[in-house]
Amino acid sequence: MIAExxxxxxxxxxxxxxxxxxDLDATGEIIRALSDAGAAAIEIGIPFSDPIADGPxxxxxxxxxxxxxxxxxxxxxxxxxxxxxxxxxxxVMSYINPFMRRGMRETLVRxxxxxxxxxxxxxxxxxxxxxxxxxxxxxxxxxxxxAPTTTEERMREVVSQCSGFVYAVTIKGVTGERSSIxxxxxxxxQEIKSLTxxxxxxxxxxxxxxxxxxxLSFADxxxxxxxxxxxxxxxxxxxxxxxxVLRKLMA
Amino acid sequence: MKxxxxxxxxxxVPETLLPALQELENEFSAAWNDREFRDEFSSCLxxxxxxxxxxxxxxxxxxxxxxxxxxxxxxxxxxxxxxINNAIGQILLARRMGKQRIIAETGAGxxxxxxxxxCALFGLPCAVYMGTRDIERQHMNVERMRLLGAEVVPVSxxxxxxxxxxxxxxxxxxxxxxxxxxxxxxxxxxxPYPTLVREFxxxxxxxxxxxxxxxxxxxxxxxxxxxxxxxxxxxIFSGFINDPxxxxxxxxxxxxxxxxxxxxxFGSPGVLHGARSYLLQDLDGQVLDTHSIAAGLDYPGVxxxxxxxxxxxxxxxxLVDDRQALEAFRLxxxxxxxxxxLESAHAIGFLEQYAPGHEGATVLVNLSGRGDKDLHTVFQxxx
Numbered sequence: 001m002i003a004e005x006x007x008x009x010x011x012x013x014x015x016x017x018x019x020x021x022x023d024l025d026a027t028g029e030i031i032r033a034l035s036d037a038g039a040a041a042i043e044i045g046i047p048f049s050d051p052i053a054d055g056p057x058x059x060x061x062x063x064x065x066x067x068x069x070x071x072x073x074x075x076x077x078x079x080x081x082x083x084x085x086x087x088x089x090x091x092v093m094s095y096i097n098p099f100m101r102r103g104m105r106e107t108l109v110r111x112x113x114x115x116x117x118x119x120x121x122x123x124x125x126x127x128x129x130x131x132x133x134x135x136x137x138x139x140x141x142x143x144x145x146x147a148p149t150t151t152e153e154r155m156r157e158v159v160s161q162c163s164g165f166v167y168a169v170t171i172k173g174v175t176g177e178r179s180s181i182x183x184x185x186x187x188x189x190q191e192i193k194s195l196t197x198x199x200x201x202x203x204x205x206x207x208x209x210x211x212x213x214x215x216l217s218f219a220d221x222x223x224x225x226x227x228x229x230x231x232x233x234x235x236x237x238x239x240x241x242x243x244x245v246l247r248k249l250m251a
Numbered sequence: 252m253k254x255x256x257x258x259x260x261x262x263x264v265p266e267t268l269l270p271a272l273q274e275l276e277n278e279f280s281a282a283w284n285d286r287e288f289r290d291e292f293s294s295c296l297x298x299x300x301x302x303x304x305x306x307x308x309x310x311x312x313x314x315x316x317x318x319x320x321x322x323x324x325x326x327x328x329x330x331x332x333x334x335i336n337n338a339i340g341q342i343l344l345a346r347r348m349g350k351q352r353i354i355a356e357t358g359a360g361x362x363x364x365x366x367x368x369x370c371a372l373f374g375l376p377c378a379v380y381m382g383t384r385d386i387e388r389q390h391m392n393v394e395r396m397r398l399l400g401a402e403v404v405p406v407s408x409x410x411x412x413x414x415x416x417x418x419x420x421x422x423x424x425x426x427x428x429x430x431x432x433x434x435x436x437x438x439x440x441x442x443p444y445p446t447l448v449r450e451f452x453x454x455x456x457x458x459x460x461x462x463x464x465x466x467x468x469x470x471x472x473x474x475x476x477x478x479x480x481x482x483x484x485x486x487i488f489s490g491f492i493n494d495p496x497x498x499x500x501x502x503x504x505x506x507x508x509x510x511x512x513x514x515x516x517f518g519s520p521g522v523l524h525g526a527r528s529y530l531l532q533d534l535d536g537q538v539l540d541t542h543s544i545a546a547g548l549d550y551p552g553v554x555x556x557x558x559x560x561x562x563x564x565x566x567x568x569x570l571v572d573d574r575q576a577l578e579a580f581r582l583x584x585x586x587x588x589x590x591x592x593l594e595s596a597h598a599i600g601f602l603e604q605y606a607p608g609h610e611g612a613t614v615l616v617n618l619s620g621r622g623d624k625d626l627h628t629v630f631q632x633x634x
Contacts, residue, residue, distance in 0.1 A: 101536030131268035
């Protein structure tokens with residue numbers, strides 16, 4: 001249960017890791033290391049050739065993973081092993097096209113059967129292709145975004161269709177580390193909380209322990225992606241590096 | 252469903268952009284129903300762009316092919332292509348919306364030049380995203396944009412062409428959505444762009460229909476246009492959509508060896524840049540690299556309305572490769588004294604395939620742009 005895992009975590013940090021970097025075996029080990037280091041949940045990113053919501057770091061990570069030969073079948077064969085071996089719930093983040101290409105329902109069922117508990121789709125603001133019904137039907141959480149530009153009316157709609165947690169985007173822009181997080185995010189998180197009992201997690205731009213600390217004073221969880229992947233890509237030992245990054249953010 | 256052409260189209264964008272798309276849709280529909288806006292658009296097209304563009308009977312080409320070829324001369328517009336129609340329309344819209352900064356993507360550089368021109372005309376700052384590969388092969392347009400006061404932002408990610416320039420423009424828009432207007436150049440992208448671009452390009456088809464009726468007293472047998480994203484094609488098609496006229500889009504078959512930009516011919520439905528449409532992709536849904544000698548056709552997607560017109564068989568989509576386009580380029584120079592853009596040369600190139608079996612038929616070709624920008628590429632190919 002994603003919501004439960006976030007609620008019961010003392011310090012809910014949700015790391016994002018691009019799958020297949022440097023290879024899929026490493027991804028499996030990174031996931032285990034992150035879970036051991038206390039991740040509340042783990043977001044596994046499916047690399048995509050045209051990641052329009054991502055900044056330079058995650059673009060590069062996507063590109064390198066595809067260059068290294070990432071395939072969906074490879075990922076699917078690793079997932080059951082990974083999910084069985086860790087305590088943190090696993091979430092998959094993917095742009096819509098790879099899901100559509102393989103068939104929406106088939107892909108989601110396959111993910112669920114591999115132990116994936118939730119999905120995040122950054123380019124699906126309108127619930128097309130009946131994905132909402134499919135997710136409810138097969139029992140996988142559909143985590144949805146509330147952006148800084150989201151109107152109140154739309155916020156109600158998004159929150160009512162959301163499960164697992166609500167993803168509150170901290171900034172207008174793409175993913176990537178920022179030196180400061182706009183203070184308005186606090187009010188937005190409170191607004192979302194007044195509409196739902198689901199946990200509300202914040203993400204985009206987070207890189208320091210101080211930022212995590214600050215965001216957790218009003219949000220239920222924090223997602224950290226680019227910061228982690230930048231360190232993973234720079235390190236000769238990505239597994240140990242991941243553990244270290246998370247340990248620091250948890251401190 | 253709203254924002255769809257059959258099963259194609261939609262709004263597959265980050266949540267942050269959704270209100271901006273709604274605002275754009277509202278403003279466009281208000282503007283398009285506003286007499287004053289329409290009058291201003293028309294007078295800009297007349298007095299600045301130089302419309303109506305002529306319809307030329309290609310006499311010697313007609314003799315050569317055995318069919319009657321008429322050319323809609325979008326190459327004679329100010330800035331040298333049809334792109335200016337849409338750039339003027341959208342800049343008027345941006346001004347109406349109070350936006351202070353304009354961004355655009357460009358492939359061949361024609362849309363970039365048109366946008367930079369419109370921005371100079373209305374005194375707005377402009378950033379144009381362009382792939383580094385396209386910057387190399389369309390250097391003259393890069394210099395032109397800079398001369399017009401635009402900032403050309405090189406994009407080296409991915410294949411470093413139009414696809415990646417478009418992704419980068421979208422990323423800029425997400426970041427600066429409050430102040431910035433994204434002036435998209437083709438009939439692609441999330442709703443309402445494909446509709447909005449078509450409406451601003453509709454003038455091509457409306458004029459051409461009147462002109463050909465006036466000159467030949469009848470409708471043409473076929474209307475032919477090149478298709479990358481598909482804005483010039485949708486513009487001319489829209490004038491004839493309810494007529495008993497064949498609509499033919501010509502896709503880039505590239506080196507004819509598997510490297511091409513023919514999304515409708517060889518692609519399958521998928522999502523790129525905010526819309527579901529035919530897409531060149533692998534079995535995992537990763538977007539494939541493309542190739543065409545014409546930078547403006549070097550794109551793995553296509554406007555959703557073209558996918559719809561293809562699926563419903565209202566239009567058909569044919570192939571012309573690099574070599575055939577180059578031949579057509581030379582042929583039109585020799586026989587008509589017109590240097591077409593390499594994009595438009597694909598539409599001309601298709602006539603060789605169309606002529607056999609259609610002897611004497613009247614065809615209308617959209618000559619969407621002029622070829623000065625391509626001389627360098629053509630000379631290199633001759634070496």
